[in-house]
Amino acid sequence: MTISAIFLTNFVVFLVFLNGSDGNIGNCDLSTPPPSWLSTNATGILDWATAGQPTNGSNFCVQGSHDDHTFHVAYHIDLGGIDTGEEVKKYVDHDYRLGSSQNGCVNNNTRIVYCFALCLNDTLQNMVIESALKSNQVSFVAQDIQKTTQLDWAITVMQVDYNDPNTHLNASAFLVADAYCSVYIGIKPKLGFDYLYEIQLGKILKD
Ligand SMILES: *[C@@H]1O[C@H](CO)[C@@H](O)[C@H](O)[C@H]1NC(C)=O
Ligand SMILES: *[C@@H]1O[C@H](CO)[C@@H](O)[C@H](O)[C@H]1NC(C)=O
Ligand SMILES: *[C@@H]1O[C@H](CO)[C@@H](O)[C@H](O)[C@H]1NC(C)=O
Ligand SMILES: *[C@@H]1O[C@H](CO)[C@@H](O)[C@H](O)[C@H]1NC(C)=O
Ligand SMILES: *[C@@H]1O[C@H](CO)[C@@H](O)[C@H](O)[C@H]1NC(C)=O
Numbered sequence: 001m002t003i004s005a006i007f008l009t010n011f012v013v014f015l016v017f018l019n020g021s022d023g024n025i026g027n028c029d030l031s032t033p034p035p036s037w038l039s040t041n042a043t044g045i046l047d048w049a050t051a052g053q054p055t056n057g058s059n060f061c062v063q064g065s066h067d068d069h070t071f072h073v074a075y076h077i078d079l080g081g082i083d084t085g086e087e088v089k090k091y092v093d094h095d096y097r098l099g100s101s102q103n104g105c106v107n108n109n110t111r112i113v114y115c116f117a118l119c120l121n122d123t124l125q126n127m128v129i130e131s132a133l134k135s136n137q138v139s140f141v142a143q144d145i146q147k148t149t150q151l152d153w154a155i156t157v158m159q160v161d162y163n164d165p166n167t168h169l170n171a172s173a174f175l176v177a178d179a180y181c182s183v184y185i186g187i188k189p190k191l192g193f194d195y196l197y198e199i200q201l202g203k204i205l206k207d
Helices: 003-007 122-134 138-149
Strands: 037-043 045-051 060-065 070-076 088-097 112-118 154-162 168-173 178-189 196-204
Touching: 037 060, 037 154, 037 196, 045 070, 045 088, 045 138, 045 168, 060 196, 070 196, 112 122, 122 138, 122 178, 122 196, 138 154, 168 196
Parallel strands: none
Antiparallel strands: 037 070, 037 168, 045 154, 060 070, 088 168, 112 178, 154 196, 178 196
16 A cells, blocks of 8 residues: 555645634643644544653643554643744644645655654754654654754644544644654655554644
8 A cells, every 4th residue: 555546636735713712632631721732633543652751741732542542742832932823823724635735845755755743943843853753653753852852842743544544633733843743744664554644743732
């Protein structure tokens, strides 16, 4: 199976303002101030890994099921005291069926069959992509991003099932260079099956 043949048909991103975000993901209460929460709710997630920060607190939480391929993650982002949460927050709906735009990222490695980034820091974006190119193992990639960036941010790597028509990611994002970065990337390895990751890095408030 190759990503390009099977699922590069259509990609839709909706950017709208998100009106508040309550609810809970694990120990994270998304109504806790300041209102700088980001979250992702997804179906079609085969595996995931985190690095950089523990997930047992109340500012970075994950909740997932390997049986039904659902996954949720929440980040209480540290915007440096500037309470612009509602103004910079964007809601992004990744319809997993990807478009012909192909590689929209800063790294032009020919093994990248699809890439879409919400990451204003090009240096950081490139480091994330270099880590993704190294392995089809989510835990390796998460650790490698932490090791190469040396950031004390929360890092999540999700492996997305590009064969499942029900795969869907709802993710909110801040377009703030020093607090958030995400990269959605499909890779054709030299050997083995193609793989698709949603990778997110956020500078979070400490418990
Ligand atoms: C994503 O959001 C849409 C619209 O609110 C909703 O219908 C859908 O169930 C959500 N998907 C997931 C995986 O949470
Ligand atoms: C989370 O786990 C770490 C390491 O196991 C521990 O040191 C820390 O106290 C825990 N934090 C909470 C909020 O439970
Ligand atoms: C890749 O990007 C670099 C730097 O932007 C550029 O010099 C190079 O020509 C590009 N390679 C290809 C194959 O597009
Ligand atoms: C994800 O689910 C939580 C809990 O229901 C909700 O508060 C949050 O708004 C959702 N996030 C997105 C991006 O849809
Ligand atoms: C961009 O990311 C790099 C790598 O983490 C970092 O050294 C640099 O300071 C960042 N720049 C900004 C503007 O945040």
